[in-house]
Amino acid sequence: AQKITQTQPGMFVQEKEAVTLDCTYDTSDPSYGLFWYKQPSSGEMIFLIYQGSYDQQNATEGRYSLNFQKARKSANLVISASQLGDSAMYFCAMTYYNNNDMRFGAGTRLTVKP
């Protein structure tokens, strides 16, 4: 069964420092998509970054980059130069089997300290 694992329930980072949020996944399907979303306390899920299983290069979007290690089945999110506004829940998610049934990890609560 497809499964997403986020092993860090909570993380703290100092403002302006970089932080890595871990995500591992399990699937036997060769075609899948990996996503990271941010959920502030307001509840809305904000899309951050996407990585396709066949993409050769790691995805980057501004301060966000995805460290994709296919053989290890990991898709860690790296946030550079953390800001106070980055404090939120972060979810790793996966879609597979050519459909939109998105599976989510349990999430990591990131707190940025001033």
Added chain:
Amino acid sequence: KAGVTQTPRYLIKTRGQQVTLSCSPISGHRSVSWYQQTPGQGLQFLFEYFSETQRNKGNFPGRFSGRQFSNSRSEMNVSTLELGDSALYLCASSTGTGGNQETQYFGPGTRLLVL
């Protein structure tokens, strides 16, 4: 371009009642997916609608149903509400044509409290 909108934002119901939630996707998006988020179970996929047809379904009882209109707006209905249905219900829209390669964009959610 306007984002995904959901109404209402907050709802309080009592056990046994039914509720209808609405979702308007991003203009041009034809797929709408619904998710339930609870502290205990996390985020779970309910179903997806594409071109007015249910294309995928998660593992939820038949009390949870949905539909999609010709303008791609979608509604979700929960009948005979139970206390455990209290949750944040999120809808997400996408073009619907990219399979697992396409990004889903989420609305602000509807917080349902069942008393």
